[in-house]
Amino acid sequence: MKVVYFDREITDQAPSLIGSFCVDPGARWISLVDIVAAIDRGEPVEIRPASEGERQRAEGLAVIGGIAVQLTQAQAQAAGAAATTHPCSATERRLCENVHALRGIGLELAKPLLGLLDSSMPAAAGDAHE
Amino acid sequence: MRKATYQQLLDGLASIAASEDTKRQFEELIRRSAALDGVTGLERSERVQFARRLLDLHQPRTIISKRLMVRYEIGRTQAYKAINEALQLSGFPDGNRTQTGSNEALDERTLNESRLL
Numbered sequence: 510m511k512v513v514y515f516d517r518e519i520t521d522q523a524p525s526l527i528g529s530f531c532v533d534p535g536a537r538w539i540s541l542v543d544i545v546a547a548i549d550r551g552e553p554v555e556i557r558p559a560s561e562g563e564r565q566r567a568e569g570l571a572v573i574g575g576i577a578v579q580l581t582q583a584q585a586q587a588a589g590a591a592a593t594t595h596p597c598s599a600t601e602r603r604l605c606e607n608v609h610a611l612r613g614i615g616l617e618l619a620k621p622l623l624g625l626l627d628s629s630m631p632a633a634a635g636d637a638h639e
Numbered sequence: 640m641r642k643a644t645y646q647q648l649l650d651g652l653a654s655i656a657a658s659e660d661t662k663r664q665f666e667e668l669i670r671r672s673a674a675l676d677g678v679t680g681l682e683r684s685e686r687v688q689f690a691r692r693l694l695d696l697h698q699p700r701t702i703i704s705k706r707l708m709v710r711y712e713i714g715r716t717q718a719y720k721a722i723n724e725a726l727q728l729s730g731f732p733d734g735n736r737t738q739t740g741s742n743e744a745l746d747e748r749t750l751n752e753s754r755l756l
Contacts (some may be wrong), residue, residue, distance in 0.1 A: 568644040576668045610661045611668070617655045618648060618665075 510547050512539070512556045513626055515567055519559070523571035530556075536625045562630070566622045573619045577612065584608045645673040645681055650717060653724055686711055690718075690725035 511533045520527050528538035547554050559567065587604045624630060648669050652662055673681060686707065693703045700722055707718035 565641070565644050565647065568641065569648055572644060572648060572669065572672050575672055576665075579668065607661070607664070610657070611665055614652070614655060614657050614661060614665045617657070618651050621651065 510544075510552055510554050512544065512554060513559050513563060514556050515559045515564070519564055519567050519571070522568065523574045526570055526574045527567050531559075531626065533626050534628045536623070536629060560627055562627055563625060566625050569622045570619060570625070573615050573622070577615050580608050580612050580615070584612075642673075642678045642681065645669060645676075645678055649681060650720065653720055686713075686721045687724045687728065690721045691728050694722070694725055 513531045513533050515527060515529055515531065517529075520529050528540070530539050530541065530544060531537065532539055544554055544556075584605065587601055587608065649666060652666055652669065655662065670681065673679070689710065690703055690707060693706065694700075698706075700719075703722055704715060704718040707713060707721055708715060711717075713721075
């Protein structure tokens, strides 16, 4: 089993999104218990620190995750306000639609980051800086 | 959180197909998160403004892309994204173009970049 290790500086930014150990390939979060269990089973385990690119993608996900939390709160407030007024006012409806559109952008922005690991990224042929 | 992370998110945002208004709002959310992290001076607008000024000087896009690549240490794709964004900004009217001191300053600043090309 190959595992990529993300240090606490990154995991502390979004503990609900970013874990410490990620299986490569597949980008699946596992715990220290899983690693110990694999060693107990006699599986070879290789652990390497996350590369700069992987750290940056993890940070990007943490930022988008933080924004998603803000939007969820805004949506809950809008829904709460809508529940007190029947029918839903035009302003509340617009606010809900706006939050929905912003969440959609967040999801689009997160898509290329979700692979997280270098092994899941397409090679940037002909463009060394990207 | 590093500046490069926010920079990359802003670059990604520019290439998403969505209404400009929604994208501006999301950009504001990213910039607010960056500010809370103590990250300021994100380059997107500066990069795009630079491209816009070169477009106003009627520079060919190939030259603009090379200058952007040298100045901001970005790849060709990112450079052309900045140019595309700059194309959506309105340029200086022809009559005012030569009167702007900023264009002269721009020429001085980019002299070294030109030598590199």
